[in-house]
Amino acid sequence: MTTQELVAQIKKKKSFLCIGLDVDLDKIPPHLLKEEDPVFAFNKAIIDATHHLCVSYKPNTAFYEAYGLKGWKSLEKTINYLNENYPGIFTIADAKRGDIGNTSTMYAKAFFEDLAFDSVTVAPYMGKDSVEPFLAFEDKHTIMLALTSNEGAFDFQTKQINDKELYKHVLETSKSWKNFENLMYVVGATKAEYFTEIRKIVPNSFLLVPGVGAQGGNLQDVCKYGLSENIGLLINSSRGIIYASNKTDFAEAAAKKALELQVQMADILS
Numbered sequence: 385m386t387t388q389e390l391v392a393q394i395k396k397k398k399s400f401l402c403i404g405l406d407v408d409l410d411k412i413p414p415h416l417l418k419e420e421d422p423v424f425a426f427n428k429a430i431i432d433a434t435h436h437l438c439v440s441y442k443p444n445t446a447f448y449e450a451y452g453l454k455g456w457k458s459l460e461k462t463i464n465y466l467n468e469n470y471p472g473i474f475t476i477a478d479a480k481r482g483d484i485g486n487t488s489t490m491y492a493k494a495f496f497e498d499l500a501f502d503s504v505t506v507a508p509y510m511g512k513d514s515v516e517p518f519l520a521f522e523d524k525h526t527i528m529l530a531l532t533s534n535e536g537a538f539d540f541q542t543k544q545i546n547d548k549e550l551y552k553h554v555l556e557t558s559k560s561w562k563n564f565e566n567l568m569y570v571v572g573a574t575k576a577e578y579f580t581e582i583r584k585i586v587p588n589s590f591l592l593v594p595g596v597g598a599q600g601g602n603l604q605d606v607c608k609y610g611l612s613e614n615i616g617l618l619i620n621s622s623r624g625i626i627y628a629s630n631k632t633d634f635a636e637a638a639a640k641k642a643l644e645l646q647v648q649m650a651d652i653l654s
């Protein structure tokens with residue numbers, strides 16, 4: 385999916401919501417555990433109930449890798465289900481990869497070719513040659529960690545290096561990389577006070593913003609400082625939506641939570 389197509393979907397649905405599919409077998413409704421693939425059964429029900437309210441889904445691969453081969457199969461079934469049934473949805477593999485060049489190429493093939501995701505999250509720590517193999521996939525998007533939502537973001541990302549903080553070096557340096565137009569960034573909703581500075585460096589780039597809901601980030605604050613001319617935001621909520629109920633009404637309860645965010649987004653976009 386191109387950035388223009390993503391923007392068109394956002395305008396059509398009046399939503400820039402990304403729903404996180406972080407499936408934990410200890411949290412899903414117990415009746416689903418009888419299913420052959422409880423993780424996929426849960427995802428399918430959540431997707432069918434919420435697809436009209438969001439523009440993106442983000443499975444965090446940790447929640448699938450934790451279940452070994454079975455978990456990877458559930459992830460494969462989930463991305464195939466999305467691509468076959470909801471082709472207008474932007475898919476994100478939240479895998480936070482990045483390694484020496486030839487290894488990064490294999491990670492990119494895993495998520496872009498074997499599993500046909502639109503995008504994958506990467507860590508910037510190993511530098512340009514660890515990210516460019518992802519960017520080499522011209523019709524795909526690479527989403528690089530810039531300023532994360534957790535407390536540990538202050539350990540390194542905001543440290544001053546020469547004249548500015550490390551996260552600003554990450555943003556500025558990456559602007560010269562080949563296929564920069566396919567680069568997006570992760571910025572935590574819990575760091576709303578940083579969005580003005582971030583927008584000075586990357587005024588038009590898309591930002592994937594986790595941390596609304598369970599982590600306490602505020603949608604209005606993020607939008608106040610983070611919206612760009614082409615909207616430029618994908619706001620993620622995972623636990624706050626998918627675990628709204630652990631009874632048989634879990635999908636409707638998730639849709640209700642998604643609707644609460646979508647209504648606020650429609651209001652912001654109007």
Ligand SMILES: O=c1ccn([C@@H]2O[C@H](COP(=O)(O)O)[C@@H](O)[C@H]2O)c(=O)[nH]1
Nearest residue numbers: 444532533534572594598599621622623
């Ligand atoms: O800075 C970051 C980067 C990634 N995440 C991921 O987003 C979701 C958030 O889940 P919630 O349940 O809505 O808190 C999860 O997959 C994280 O690993 C993040 O939170 N912060």
